[in-house]
Every structure is written in C-alpha cells, then in structure tokens.
Amino acid sequence: MKKLYISIASIALLSAPAAAQSPNERVHVLQKRDYSVKNKFEVSAFGGLSIDDIFTQHYSATLSLDYHLDEAFALELMWMTCKVPFALGDKVEGSDPAEYKGDNLRFGNHYTDAYDEVKNDAKLSPSNADLAMINNFLGLSVQFSPIYGKWTLFNRTLGHADFYLSAGGGVASTEFKNARGNWVDTGVYFVGTFGLGFRIFLARWFAIRLDVRDFTFAARVEREASASVEAQVDTKIRNTMFVMLGVSFLFGGEAPVEIWSPY
Amino acid sequence: MRRKRILALFAMLSTLAAASASAQAPAGLINKAVEAYNAGDLARAALLFYEVRMTDTVAGNRAQAEYYLGQSLFKMGMYQSALAYFNAVFVAGPAHPYYLKGGEGLINVAKALRDDTLIPSQINKYYNSQEFAGMDPMALSRINFYVGLLLYRQEKYGESLAFLGAVDPKSSIYAKALFLQAIIHTRLGVRYNLAGQEAQTQQEYDQAIKLFEQILDLSGHTKSRATRALATYEDIQRLWQLCTLNLARSYYGKGDYAKAVVYYARIPRFSQDWADALFEIGWSFYMRQEYGKSLGALHTLHSPRFSDLFHPESWILKATIYFQVCLYDESKAALAYFKDHYESQLPDLKAIATDASLTNEQYASLLLRDQLEASDPMSKVPLMIRKAILANPRVENFRHFLRSLDKEAKAIADTSEWKGSRLAEELSGVVTVQRNLLEKTAGGFVKTNLIQTFQTIQGFVGHAKMIQLEIITRERGLLKANLSIKAEERGKLAPRPHVPDETWNYWPFRQEYWEDELGFFQYTVRRACPEGQQ
Structure with a gap:
C-alpha cells in the first residue's frame, strides 16, 4: 500500500534478524497514522527559483493555504509573487503599453547564457513573449497524496513524509524588460499549473515541503516596430517551472488519539 | 534470622545511647552546644552534645543533648549515625521529653535512607497510639504508612488496612497509602478466587478498582490539577501509571478481559511497565480468543528491543496459542526456544x-x-x-x-x-x-x-x-483421522486485519523491526484445527 521506505541506512532500525516466518502465519502492523492531515489546514511559505525558462531566470515567494479533505486529497489556494507585492515601479509617461522603471522591485532576475548567445552570437532577438516573467499568480489546485512513507537516517531518526501531485489553474500577471530597460506590463493570463512534491513531517503541526510547480500560459506580447520589422504580436505557450522549498504549519483536524494520561 | 539481626542492631544502638556518664560536664556546655547548633556549626555542636550526653549529671540536659545530637548528625547528612540517637530517644518511651520528636526523627531518617524495613519494624515495635496522637499529623501519617507497609509484607492485611486508612489525606504519603490499600484488596481478591469464593473475589476487586480510580482522580484529569498533585503527593506520577496497570490487572482478575485490554493499552509504549503490560495484554487477548492480537503483543515482547528480558512465561503462552489453533510445529518451535534459553540455565x-x-x-x-x-x-x-x-x-x-x-x-x-x-x-x-x-x-x-x-x-x-x-x-x-500432519495442508490463512479507516496505516511485516511499529503488531494465523476440534 502506501509504504515508501527510503531507508538511507541499509540495516533495519532494530538490528537483530527476525526468525524466518512460518507459512501458517502473517505478521502485520496496524497503527494509527502518526501524521494525519485529514481536515487540517496547512499554511505554507516557500522560496522558489525558476529552472526551465530558456532565456530568463527569476525568483519567487509563495504563500499557500491547503485544506486537506482527507489523507489523500487537498484543495490549495496559492499566491505567488516574483517581485515586491503590488509594486509596479514608476510609470513612464505616455507609454502604451505601460512601461515601468524599477529594476530593484523584482526578487532578482537575469538572462541566461542562451539569451546572450542568441542576442550576441546569432544577432537575433528572442521574442518578447519568450522573455515574459511572472509577476503575480493566484490560483487554486487540487492535491493528491497517494504515497505516505517513512524513512530512517542512519538508524537514528525516524521520519514520515508524503508525496503529492497537484493540478489546477489561476491567473497571472507578467512583464518583460524592453530594450530601454523598462518593464512592460503584458497583462493578465489564465494559467494552468501542474506540480509534484513532498512534505517531511517534523511535528504534527510542522512540515518541510519541496515542491516543483509548472506554470503554463499563452504569452501574447506585442513586438515594437523597428526600421526593419513592423509591429506585431508574438504568441508563445510558456512553461515556467519553479522549484520551491518551504515550511508548513498545520492546524485543526482530528486531535491525535491520545488518552489523557497524567504520566 | 533477619529479624534477629535487626534487633541486634537496634540493641547496639540502644547500648550506645545508654552509656552512662563517667565524668561531670562543665557547666554551660549544653548552652555552648545549642549556640553552635543555632550558628550552624553542626560538627562542633554534635561533639558538644555528645559530651553533654555522656558526662552531664542533669538528666534533662542529657535528654536534650541526645535528641539534638541526632538532629545535628541528620542535618550533616549522617543519617545512620543520627538514627542511633533518634532511636535511643524513641525507645526510652514517653518518659523521654523528646520521645515524639525522636519518632519523627526516625521517620525522617527512614525517608532519607529509603528504608522501608528496618526503621518501620522498630516503630511498629514501640507503637503507642495514645502518645502518637500528640505528634505532628504529617509525621504520624508517615509512621502509619510505614507500619501499614510492614504489616502488608507480613501479610497481616486487616491490620495493615487499619494503619493505612489512618493516613491523613493532606499528607504527601496519602496516595501511596491508597495504593497499598488497593494492592491489599487485589491480593485478597486473588486469595478468594483461589478459594473459589466468587462473591468475595468480585467485592475485593471492586474495592481495589475504586481505590485505583481514586488515585487517578487526584490528577483531576486536567493538566493544572495534575501539576498540583505532582507537587503534593510523593511519587504520584509513578503511582498513576501503576494504577493504570493495576486497574487492568483487577479487571483481568474479575474476568472482564475487554476492560483489562483497555487499561493495558494505556500503558505508554517504551515506559517502565510496558513489557509487563504487553505480556499481560497477551493473556487478555488469549482469554478473549483473539489469538492474532495476543501473538502480536508477544511479537513486540520478543523483538530485539527486549532481547535481554527475562520472560519465560511468554514462550509458554506463545506455545499454548499455537497449540490452540493446531499449529503444532510453531508450538514446538516456541517450546524449543524456551528450552534453549531458559530450561538450559537450570x-x-x-x-x-x-x-x-x-x-x-x-x-x-x-x-x-x-x-x-x-x-x-x-x-x-x-x-x-x-x-x-x-x-x-x-x-x-x-x-x-x-x-x-x-x-x-x-x-x-x-x-x-x-x-x-x-x-x-x-x-x-x-x-x-x-x-x-x-x-x-x-x-x-x-x-x-x-x-x-x-x-x-x-x-x-x-x-x-x-x-x-x-x-x-x-x-x-x-x-x-487420515489428515495431513502439515498445517499448511489444513485450513486457510485468515485475511489480513481490517483497516478501520484512512487515518490508520497498514504495513506488512517483512522481518524488519521498525521502532515505531513496536506494539502495533497483529498476526493472522492459519485455522488448522480439524472440524470440531479447538
């Protein structure tokens, strides 16, 4: 069933070998789940890094609120931002589409080597749609945790974890940096998300989460007219994948089955 | 033999105490001794009190010195030495002006030395209910407890209950006194049970259960009240766990195995009493014919965690269960283990x-x-x-x-x-x-x-x-009956245990012990008995 042994140490927790089992009996372990999440709320905070954009790389901060319908399914509301929340920068007078100054508002961004190669070696310009970066994302997703497991680290620590998949959608605002170094607002898109990850429970109320989440959207960005090229609209299906590491706080749900004892 | 030795020791202590004065003490020596005592110079005070006790011609001074010599030594942490002089004061009887204080001193020494045999015997020997009525109620409670404990060990249950019942509820020893009373009722329950007196058996167990619950109730079943109880009663935390274990035993004694299981299961895993609880819950499950659970409890008991545990009966229980379900090879294997590990040591x-x-x-x-x-x-x-x-x-x-x-x-x-x-x-x-x-x-x-x-x-x-x-x-x-001797050719293996809901985990045991799984094992066994044989 949902048993995932990540036994880092190759020996069992208690080392003496068990006697060979008789064909006339089976031994089972039936125990109350130590880290039950059923009916719990989970508030998480993540720091993330985009890893698969060809031309850009940028950082994100994410807050999420999960409600665990049961041990396997959860609904997740997520807000991700890649720059100082709700700050756009100083608008350039008369710009249309709107352009903003303010490089320092993003959590960090840079162009990749691929961008330099295209730009400098091939003397080509990637389309603005390729350069669009997410500003803010707000979405809802469904999380499915089919695997719950435990692991031991050198027979000293016993840990529990669950592995999950998530899928959902939401809306995101994006922007790109034009030749003048201003940030151009490219509007709001519908975004589909798909991800996977795992949470390592350190306490009934606390977990560490590692999440890989892909944001897919159709970037439709206007290319400015130049001497050789007329103004046109570039449309690209963009996948921006973030690796996010965070912490979770869980509350509510079923109280652990512990008979009150005075000792 | 032991009693003779104890008496000999106290005789020696009394002899020391009764050594007669051989010279006259300088006048005012008692005052110097008291001054040193009050100033906290206990070594000097003890020396001076000793001199007064040995040499002073005034009986009152000698009596005072005798008690305070004991008190000085006690405060210096020389409990055995202090015992000699408190004992001398105490055995002198009510004529000694410090008689009751001497008794209290003995009790304090007993507590400091954790002596629940020697000093209680001495107090019991000289117990004087009329004179003791004037004693500090807390000290008297402790005396009553110790005497009750002594009488319990001598299996004088009726007398013991009388002393234990006289312990003041405000005393720090009160919970222990209740516990001992409950244990006595349990013992009486066993005794009546062996005599086949069912009504008395039930009555004694019921009384024991009531007392065990009374001790658990001292916790108020809330953290704040439990904290207060911890500060009030001696060893109450340990007693609470022992009460839980003994409630299980009492219900087992009454034949209410379902309730016994409930209380055995409350003993915290990895605690001091867990091994006993596992073994005894194994018997409770056996009595309920829940053989899979019984074997599961024994599986934990026989795991590497308890590899050094002396528990010969657990292997006999295991062999018995296998015998009951007609798994004779498995039963023989359990007996072979018993023979190799226990019988061979005889x-x-x-x-x-x-x-x-x-x-x-x-x-x-x-x-x-x-x-x-x-x-x-x-x-x-x-x-x-x-x-x-x-x-x-x-x-x-x-x-x-x-x-x-x-x-x-x-x-x-x-x-x-x-x-x-x-x-x-x-x-x-x-x-x-x-x-x-x-x-x-x-x-x-x-x-x-x-x-x-x-x-x-x-x-x-x-x-x-x-x-x-x-x-x-x-x-x-x-x-x-022309049936196969091999169990695997008879009957079917029972299905795996039912998982109550998704908040439970099921793991198959694959010969690897994980610490968190200890205590949660269950067996399913082949029902290998021919029809009509159980």
Whole structure:
C-alpha cells in the first residue's frame, strides 16, 4: 500500500534478524497514522527559483493555504509573487503599453547564457513573449497524496513524509524588460499549473515541503516596430517551472488519539 | 534470622545511647552546644552534645543533648549515625521529653535512607497510639504508612488496612497509602478466587478498582490539577501509571478481559511497565480468543528491543496459542526456544542458588557491584537473570543505602573536629555494623531471588512438558483421522486485519523491526484445527 521506505541506512532500525516466518502465519502492523492531515489546514511559505525558462531566470515567494479533505486529497489556494507585492515601479509617461522603471522591485532576475548567445552570437532577438516573467499568480489546485512513507537516517531518526501531485489553474500577471530597460506590463493570463512534491513531517503541526510547480500560459506580447520589422504580436505557450522549498504549519483536524494520561 | 539481626542492631544502638556518664560536664556546655547548633556549626555542636550526653549529671540536659545530637548528625547528612540517637530517644518511651520528636526523627531518617524495613519494624515495635496522637499529623501519617507497609509484607492485611486508612489525606504519603490499600484488596481478591469464593473475589476487586480510580482522580484529569498533585503527593506520577496497570490487572482478575485490554493499552509504549503490560495484554487477548492480537503483543515482547528480558512465561503462552489453533510445529518451535534459553540455565542456576559455601556477602556483590570480576561467583549468573533481579525496585534502595553509608563513613573520617574523638569512633562503629548488615540483607535478597527464579523456570518446564504431550496426542489423532500432519495442508490463512479507516496505516511485516511499529503488531494465523476440534 502506501509504504515508501527510503531507508538511507541499509540495516533495519532494530538490528537483530527476525526468525524466518512460518507459512501458517502473517505478521502485520496496524497503527494509527502518526501524521494525519485529514481536515487540517496547512499554511505554507516557500522560496522558489525558476529552472526551465530558456532565456530568463527569476525568483519567487509563495504563500499557500491547503485544506486537506482527507489523507489523500487537498484543495490549495496559492499566491505567488516574483517581485515586491503590488509594486509596479514608476510609470513612464505616455507609454502604451505601460512601461515601468524599477529594476530593484523584482526578487532578482537575469538572462541566461542562451539569451546572450542568441542576442550576441546569432544577432537575433528572442521574442518578447519568450522573455515574459511572472509577476503575480493566484490560483487554486487540487492535491493528491497517494504515497505516505517513512524513512530512517542512519538508524537514528525516524521520519514520515508524503508525496503529492497537484493540478489546477489561476491567473497571472507578467512583464518583460524592453530594450530601454523598462518593464512592460503584458497583462493578465489564465494559467494552468501542474506540480509534484513532498512534505517531511517534523511535528504534527510542522512540515518541510519541496515542491516543483509548472506554470503554463499563452504569452501574447506585442513586438515594437523597428526600421526593419513592423509591429506585431508574438504568441508563445510558456512553461515556467519553479522549484520551491518551504515550511508548513498545520492546524485543526482530528486531535491525535491520545488518552489523557497524567504520566 | 533477619529479624534477629535487626534487633541486634537496634540493641547496639540502644547500648550506645545508654552509656552512662563517667565524668561531670562543665557547666554551660549544653548552652555552648545549642549556640553552635543555632550558628550552624553542626560538627562542633554534635561533639558538644555528645559530651553533654555522656558526662552531664542533669538528666534533662542529657535528654536534650541526645535528641539534638541526632538532629545535628541528620542535618550533616549522617543519617545512620543520627538514627542511633533518634532511636535511643524513641525507645526510652514517653518518659523521654523528646520521645515524639525522636519518632519523627526516625521517620525522617527512614525517608532519607529509603528504608522501608528496618526503621518501620522498630516503630511498629514501640507503637503507642495514645502518645502518637500528640505528634505532628504529617509525621504520624508517615509512621502509619510505614507500619501499614510492614504489616502488608507480613501479610497481616486487616491490620495493615487499619494503619493505612489512618493516613491523613493532606499528607504527601496519602496516595501511596491508597495504593497499598488497593494492592491489599487485589491480593485478597486473588486469595478468594483461589478459594473459589466468587462473591468475595468480585467485592475485593471492586474495592481495589475504586481505590485505583481514586488515585487517578487526584490528577483531576486536567493538566493544572495534575501539576498540583505532582507537587503534593510523593511519587504520584509513578503511582498513576501503576494504577493504570493495576486497574487492568483487577479487571483481568474479575474476568472482564475487554476492560483489562483497555487499561493495558494505556500503558505508554517504551515506559517502565510496558513489557509487563504487553505480556499481560497477551493473556487478555488469549482469554478473549483473539489469538492474532495476543501473538502480536508477544511479537513486540520478543523483538530485539527486549532481547535481554527475562520472560519465560511468554514462550509458554506463545506455545499454548499455537497449540490452540493446531499449529503444532510453531508450538514446538516456541517450546524449543524456551528450552534453549531458559530450561538450559537450570543446572547453573541451581548450582549457584544452592551453593552452601557461598556467603550472603558474596551473593550481595550481584547487587552492589557495578562490574563483576570473572572470579566472582555471581558472574556465573546468566545476564538475563541478573538484569531481572536488578530491575527490582528494592535494588535501587539497597544501592542508595550502601552509597549513603559509604559517604557517611568518609564524612566521619574527614570531619577534622572529630579526629580521635569518642564520637567519631562510636559513629564509625555504627556505620560499619550497618554496612555489614546491609550486605547480609542484600545477599539474602539475591539468594532468595535466584531460588525463586529457579523455581519459576522449573514450574514452566512442567507446563512445557504438558503442552508437548498434548501435541503428541493431537498429532496422533490427525494421523488416525487420515489428515495431513502439515498445517499448511489444513485450513486457510485468515485475511489480513481490517483497516478501520484512512487515518490508520497498514504495513506488512517483512522481518524488519521498525521502532515505531513496536506494539502495533497483529498476526493472522492459519485455522488448522480439524472440524470440531479447538
């Protein structure tokens, strides 16, 4: 069933070998789940890094609120931002589409080597749609945790974890940096998300989460007219994948089955 | 024999106390002694009080000095020495102006030395209910408890209950007194049960249950009240756990196995009483014919965590369960384990336990020494049995007493003001005598335990043989009925246990012990009995 042994140490927790089992009996372990999440709320905070954009790389901060319908399914509301929340920068007078100054508002961004190669070696310009970066994302997703497991680290620590998949959608605002170094607002898109990850429970109320989440959207960005090229609209299906590491706080749900004892 | 030794010790202490004055004390010596005492110069005060006690012609001064000499020594942590003088005051009787205080002093020494035998015997001997009525109620409660404990050990249950029932509810010893009363009712329940007196059996167990619950109720079942109770009653935390265990035992005794299971399951995993709870819950499940759960409990008990545990009966229970479900090979395997690990130790154990050349002091080394040299006869005691003896709570009391005596002997020798004094000489004698007595008592305790262990294993050897004989009879029956002797060719393996809901985890056991799984094992076994045979 949902048993995932990540036994880092190759020996069992208690080392003496068990006697060979008789064909006339089976031994089972039936125990109350130590880290039950059923009916719990989970508030998480993540720091993330985009890893698969060809031309850009940028950082994100994410807050999420999960409600665990049961041990396997959860609904997740997520807000991700890649720059100082709700700050756009100083608008350039008369710009249309709107352009903003303010490089320092993003959590960090840079162009990749691929961008330099295209730009400098091939003397080509990637389309603005390729350069669009997410500003803010707000979405809802469904999380499915089919695997719950435990692991031991050198027979000293016993840990529990669950592995999950998530899928959902939401809306995101994006922007790109034009030749003048201003940030151009490219509007709001519908975004589909798909991800996977795992949470390592350190306490009934606390977990560490590692999440890989892909944001897919159709970037439709206007290319400015130049001497050789007329103004046109570039449309690209963009996948921006973030690796996010965070912490979770869980509350509510079923109280652990512990008979009150005075000792 | 032991009682004679105890009496001899107290006789010696009394002799010391009764030593007559040989010279007149300088006038005002008692005042100097009191001044030193009040100033906290206890070594000097003790020396001066001793001089007054030995030389003063005024009886009142001698009496005062006698008590305060004890008190000075007590405050210096020289409990055995203090005992000598408190005892002298106490045995002098009500005529002594410090009679009651002497009794309280004895109780304080008993508490400090964790002595629940020697001093309680002495108090019991001189118990004077009329005079004791004037004593501090808390001190009197402790006296009543100790006397009750002593009488309980002598199996004088009625008298013991009377003393224990007189303990003041405000006393810190109150919870312990309740607990002992409950244990006495449990013992009486067992006694009536053996006599086949069902109504009295139930009555005694009900009374025990009521008392155990009363102790648990002292916690108020809330953290804040429990914290207050922890500050009020001695060892209450330990008592709460013991009450839970004994509630389970009482329900088991009443034949209410379902409730027994509930209370056994409340014993925290990995706690001091867990092994006992696992074994006993195994019996409870067995009585409910929940053999899979019973074997599951034993599976934890037989896991590497408890590899050194002395539990011969658990293997007999295991063999019995397999026998009940007609898994004869498995039953034989359990019996073989018992034979290899327990029965095989009988010759060595008998040789040690009945060796007339060994002195009690030699037996005592098993308890009192941390490391046993190869030449020590006690090193031949199998490790599992040694550990079982050392697990007895009284062992720590012996060790505490011994450490205390050694510390005291050193302190007497190191007190510069006493160098060459009669006081130092006298106190050294007292400590030496007590140390010798302690070694003898501890040795007797070890010897008794070794003999009991031998008898326990021997008793189970008889059970094992009975099961073996029954298996042979059953196997013959199978052959006669033309049925396969192999269990796997008879009956079906039961399905895996039902998982109540998704908040439970099911893991198959694959010969690998994970610590978090201990206590959660369940077996499913093949129902291999021919129809109509259970």
